[in-house]
Structure formats: C-alpha cells, structure tokens
Amino acid sequence: KQEVTQIPAALSVPEGENLVLNCSFTDSAIYNLQWFRQDPGKGLTSLLLIQSSQREQTSGRLNASLDKSSGRSTLYIAASQPGDSATYLCAVNNAGNMLTFGGGTRLMVKP
C-alpha cells in the first residue's frame, strides 16, 4: 500500500527566505504527483502537477521536482511571503486518478 510522508510537519520562516518542503512515497510506480495548497477552513488549490516522466515543474516562485527512483519530491518556494502561509499537501497517483495524500506541511511565513 502506498504511503506518503511529508517532512517537516510544520515550518516557520521569516519573510524572504527560500524554502523546501519534502514529500516521500514508498511505491515508486506512480503516474504523477500533485502539490496542493490548503488555507484554513478552505478547499485544496492545485499548485503543480508533475507527470512520472518529468523531473520538475515550475509556476512563478514555485518549483517542484520529482525523483521517482528514490521516492521523493520537493516543493521549492522562492522569496517566501506572508501570503504563502498555508498547509501544503502532496498527493501521488498510482492507480488511475486515486490520490494518496501526505499529512501536509503547515507553513508560517512571518513578516
């Protein structure tokens, strides 16, 4: 059974720092991996989708990488801002569209 782990569970950084969020998964036979953002009491907003054949995807200040063989993905956030404060979730797709989620990283960016 696929297991997804996100480290750290919580992170607090000063504004302007570059930071890395980690996601690891136990079964490398995945189709794709998706990073989401969740604000308190809100739904999930898709940030980046990386297909299994890709090594990275970029959107603005966000860059996600994927290393299938080692079962790892990282989300890099450049020049963090207070508005980036949220919980970040990674989810792997290894059976059709059925996602297995990590527990999330709760990020606080202090002004």
Add this chain to the structure above:
Amino acid sequence: NAGVTQTPKFQVLKTGQSMTLQCAQDMNHEYMSWYRQDPGMGLRLIHYSVGAGITDQGEVPNGYNVSRSTTEDFPLRLLSAAPSQTSVYFCASSLAFGDWNEQFFGPGTRLTVL
C-alpha cells in the same frame, strides 16, 4: 466556470439521521470523487466515478452511498449518520480517468454528527 461546487458548507446531524452532500462541476469532467479529511489521517478516498452510471469504492466506503446519473453531479449519501462520520468532505473532479490528469477540489462540507 464555477469549477467544483459543494453544498452545504456546514451541517450538523444527529446520530441516525440521513442526508446528502451535493457536488457539481461545470467543466465537463468525466471523473469525480469524494474524500474525507480527518486530523492525523489526512485525506482518504471514499467513492469515485469514472463517468455517468459508473461508480466504485475507495479506501473508506462504509456508511456512504453514491450514484452518478449525470456528468455534472455526484452526490454522497449518508443513510444513517454516525459520530465517526464527523469530518470535512471534499469532492474532486478531473477530465477523465487516467494517469495524467490534474484534479480539482471543491471548497468542502464540514459535517458534525452528534
């Protein structure tokens, strides 16, 4: 496009009551699914549908029923609510059942069962 919409946003039920959580999408997506989110357990798949008339069970289907009569709607029914069903429920959709599709989530329904 409104994307994925869910109603109600909040609901309180008593044990044994029934209710239907509504989910709709206006993106002509074939694939729809329901997840529940619980502290310490993350998001878990309840049921999914690959198209109108086709549904299947996910990881935690017990206590829930679904049907898919149209492409747009995918309601989730609780026939006899239990306190263990207290959770936040999210509906999601994607273009088709396949490995390459991005999934889009609704705003969620927060359900409390007393």
